[in-house]
Amino acid sequence: MSTLPSTHCCHTYSPLPPSSSSSSSSSSSSVSYLPSYSSAHGRLQRIAVPSTPKRFVSVKVSLQSQSVSAKNAVHMQDVAPVVNPIENESPLKKLKDGLFSAPSSKESKDITGFNVNENESTVSITVVGASGDLAKKKIFPALFALYYEGCLPEHFTVYGYARSKMTDAELRDMVSKTLTCRIDKRENCGEKMDQFLQRCFYHSGQYDSQDHFAELDKKLKEHEGGRVPHRLVIVEKPFGRSSESSAALTKALKQYLEEDQIFRIDHYLGKELVENLSVLRFSNLIFEPLWSRQYIRNVQLIFSEDFGTEGRGGYFDNYGIIRDIMQNHLLQILALFAMETPVSLDAEDIRNEKVKVLRSMRPLQLENVVTGQYKSHVRGGITYPAYTDDKTVPKDSLTPTFAAAALFIDNARWDGVPFLMKAGKALHNKRAEIRVQFRHVPGNLYNRNIGTDLDRATMSLLSECSLMKLFC
Template structure:
């Protein structure tokens, strides 16, 4: 074994022991969830609230506890006070809310320690064992920490705080490296202490309701599945925009940029789900196998297929907005893109020649994430011929709005009521807040529940990660080696003009430019 700790050191019973959510008296097991980096923003704003939501909905097992672990010196009570203000109940389920919060907080504990200290993790292990009371114990570690300390924490948890008689799993937050080389090194290092089945690489976009619905929409509706190919679809657009800048967090962002932060993970994962072939089953490995096939069929990005931008200061409505480099945490000469648009292609029989256009940016005119599918023109369009209907208006478009105000709508051509023949573009609209009045669970709730249950289909496998980085690494290297200057665009605008030229190069018009608010 060349002197290294075994990959099974953290737990060798991953496949033998599964968590039983029932109240069986035969197997009384406990679930211990340790949030590493408990004093950080992600833990306070997302992870603890998601865990409380699962508890409120009775989705957690009867015997569970939560430990916060960080370097900050806090007591159990101080942790509870810190997170209590972030806990909320569903709008449609307010009854017994305060009682539930009180019960949940009583199950929250804290341990202060260094991230690279085996001794501190041994102390955590003693506290966990004390709370577990000798029962079968399953342990989940959520690494809400910077990636440079992932391996230290996993090493210490493996050697000193893994479960002795149940499973141990680790959720790892992005970023998973900066390129192919660093990602491969991170995976290699983690696998000194973990098996692949124990690593849950989380991309919270995969837990969003509309992304989850992609496969249902396509594979269970006959009206869509036959159309899902180059024969009927002329382009697919994956759009992510934020209406705010780095807001004082530019130091972190400047190290990664918009391509690594959004495109290489969130948007590429959605693309793979959208374009994959029908999996053999809904089993996690069957789905992930199909996603990997899509990623391996794509041609690596070239400079000529990408536009990068960076927002600059702008005055609007009597208010002045700072540019990216005006952020005191960002170097004055930074070339880090805050906007990118790219054209990607899948070299297989289903999608040959169909441009998949990605666009992601900060400090744009709106906050939105959506998938837009533009269908081909109607052959020999009767109304185009006789009434001169605008070509774009003769094209159907399917839109899946991931956020905000989740919706699915299909743009169709329709006759305007009246004596004349005039066409109008109308929407067949499924607005989630109208059709499903209950509050939609947060993505972290779904992903945490899946990790507890050992369901891996919404988590990223190592070969998926390798294939994703292989697409973007040559581009990122070119951008940095050639010091490509990003095109400047005003804060609050629609982004760089270059993005429109890129789309036009493939005879595409961005679908989010109409200003619609369906």
Template sequence: MTDEELRNLISQTLTCRIDQRENCNEKMTKFLKRCFYHSGQYNNVDDFLKLDSKLIKEEEGRLSNRLFYLSIPPNLFVDVAKCASTKASSKTGWTRVIVEKPFGRDLESSKQLSTSLKQYLTEDQIFRIDHYLGKEIVENLIVLRFSNLVFEPLWSRNYIRNVQFIFSEDFGTEGRGGYFDNYGIIRDIMQNHLLQTLALFAMETPISLDAEDIRNEKVKVLRSMRPLQLEDVIVGQYKGFSKDGKTYQGYTDDPTVPKDSITPTFAAAALFINNARWDGVPFLMKAGKALNKRRAEIRVQFRHVPGNLYKRSFGTDLDKATNELVLRIQPNEAIYLKINNKVPGLGMRLDRSDLNLLYKAKYRKEIPDAYERLLLDAIGGEQRLFIRSDELDAAWPLFTPLLKELEEKRISPELYPYGSRGPVGAHYLAAKHNVRWGDLNEDDS
């Protein structure tokens, strides 16, 4: 396409969120003038030389910094990194490359990818992007833990009974089945988004907020974790469902998905960290497509109060008496703490109340998209929210044996209706570890 066609395409979705008194149109016009389209093959050295010439011309002798964003199929990463590094690197400034997930399909392919990229780039030039690490609540996780005395002493096996990482989407693959079928929900969501969030949640206090210090602590957590066993995992796949005259397609009804596919669209897993802080605490994850609602959240369920004076008020269900801290990542970002409270009146009746920080009520400013934060960090050379190669080396061994076993034994996923809460097996898995999923209460929505 021409430069003009590219600019027209961008302008259809380009927005400007700045002070209303500013002249937004002028800024947008200025930005669009700096957008150019250049056609070429991913693995063609000559095409990258032409790109280099075009960039030099547009840079007009100014300091040149170049950031290549590889939002392309993973099998092309190395070709582009090679050509960009050898033929289109900046001569006067920095050159960096953003790599979109998936970072391999297993430990072997991940290591192969890292080794190949490092033939042409140094580790500090590679920015492995996981947009979940740019989410406002995930960013706030470190602040919540390390700057609030009320939480930091509680953040251990002594007070926390279990931690849940929940991700659900209320839509299916919808035409993206070809891509999804090659990876499945465990690789697509659990091994990166949820595991990265878990590492931030469970890490020890870093020496500083420097990127390397934070990533060092994350690696320690991942290396302390036990590889997943088949008995601690449930997999599911959504099937077609009809309601009120409307029919929802099942996963294998998608024309881009093989009819006999056993790729999971849902998974629940129990993970454990073998260190002094978290010994014996179940970290439960569940992620799924075509469920009853869209949500992503971390739920911290605390232990029961010893010798609870008010147990009569809660009957035999002591779970109703426990505190729970919920960090809702999406939608409607919020942090709330469930506490026990006396209902006003002459009698002694207790209920559970929420101490609630709802972001849209407290902060009127629009929350930036996660990608905005991460792209700005990449331009600034800030690696804190990007994944280091040794993190991948520590993360993949947790899932690779399980993934191979699922595929080699062709384990059939449990079917669940489109728009439901997911397979029943997920509840049995939680019960096995004496846990109840916290998102079952519709009042939390």
């Protein structure tokens, strides 16, 4: 059986085109594979890595004041972004030129006295929301993995930015607790960690403060040593709160960046389970003929966490489990599972096939959706608080922390097959899995012994597979 081989090389991916304003395509077109940045580029790259969508939007707000002009500005205050007109252009243009516009090679030579093409490669990475959970658990360990495997140039800087007050030493102490040499156990692991941490710095500031971001830019330029940057921005899901806010955010980004400078990602697509899904299907002859309504009864996509919001209710309460998990993570997996064979493994070819699946999807009916919210409960002698007991959550909140939905794809391959999505917080188990239940065998010899409840019998007989659960 083919599986995706592990690799230590650095990959680069093409950014996706801008997301459509239609709700069916925005989920697919707003994400891409998380790119790693190769030192082969031979130039400085400044990368902004937001750990939450709210924070990323606030970064854009910081570049626009009420006294400056552009066609639209995106504002977010724990709600969906809205588009407001702004008035005067010169201050915005000045800040835009300072933070986002890279001068030409000739201009840089005139300014700095050297030719950028002859300069050593350098990367400046800004992690926006550096004190957050995603940054600690995912982004900094991923950056260290790139450094550990030699995918970053010799000269690079990682700057954390968040509202929390923190020193460089405190950031390094926080980050050091999550770093691991997970790829292999070479002898210089500890030395590599120390070297990486010495490249990490921190700057505290508000997400809507133009002055604070100007201070950050000044510090970055000091570390860059006069080298000319090429800017890239990575936008983490959810990209906006609705189709309209997603389009507004894209419009705001394009005031400062070209499309090939913007990477819209869903970090869940980097998981081994998801990466192996298409390999399992398209590289194994045994599965591809069975991958249709003729043999499959239903598909279940399950995501459950055994913990609650734990102080993150300020973000979660404005999105809920559907926007936080189902609309992006699970919908992406569904599209990968159900799509036809793409022309190639290029991002746009995969995206095109996923869009076809989403366009074929039947509009969701209310009777096919169940939502809920976790209450206080006791497990293992320990009492766990309710969702509304979280101090960051309004007491009268009706935001769902659990949701289940049945979706249908009206095309020749999947007509009549329900795709069942389930996602929730504070459940009994932590798991993420895809279950495929095949149709019963005609004249099954085991009906007499097992009875009609074949699902339960099969579950008790089969061990859990790391990639998928298959039920007959």
